[in-house]
Amino acid sequence: MMRALLVLVLALALGRQAQQVMVKVQVLVNPVDQTAQVVPQEATTPPPQTPPPTPAPEQSPGSQLIECVLLPNTNAQGDTVADQRDVSSSAECCAHCQTTQGCNVFVFCALQGGCDDGSGTGTRYPQGTCTLKTQALTPGSQPAFWATGMVVPWESGYIS
Numbered sequence: 001m002m003r004a005l006l007v008l009v010l011a012l013a014l015g016r017q018a019q020q021v022m023v024k025v026q027v028l029v030n031p032v033d034q035t036a037q038v039v040p041q042e043a044t045t046p047p048p049q050t051p052p053p054t055p056a057p058e059q060s061p062g063s064q065l066i067e068c069v070l071l072p073n074t075n076a077q078g079d080t081v082a083d084q085r086d087v088s089s090s091a092e093c094c095a096h097c098q099t100t101q102g103c104n105v106f107v108f109c110a111l112q113g114g115c116d117d118g119s120g121t122g123t124r125y126p127q128g129t130c131t132l133k134t135q136a137l138t139p140g141s142q143p144a145f146w147a148t149g150m151v152v153p154w155e156s157g158y159i160s
Helices: 002-014 090-098
Strands: 023-029 036-043 064-072 074-076 079-084 105-109 130-134 145-148 154-159
Touching (some): 064 074, 079 090, 090 130
Antiparallel strands (some): 023 064, 074 145, 105 130
């Protein structure tokens, strides 16, 4: 469901010239077994004929409610806390960030051929790379980024 929503929002964004799309999701993480459930919340450029919103799931005792703000076509800055491989979505990358101490920003590569790091050296990261980062963020602020725009293959996000 979340992957379909992100694909739909990204597809709509690709049809617009240099327009940023920001998506909020909630992730319920069960601290006992570290399972995560993703619930879409809003998009700043909502798709036409948006389906009815998904009702929020029942929050089980002991689970923690967090929000991830996803920034498609953005390569966020930050000090690397950890790298994850074979991650299937930016929502899963967010869940890894939420359960990793010190992580508040993440960068995910969904591109089948991998993602260039943008440094000009030709360094590529494979599809499914999830880099967990930390950045000094103030309430209500967005993370600093290396690059943003339609040509940036990375999906970034932060915990709010």
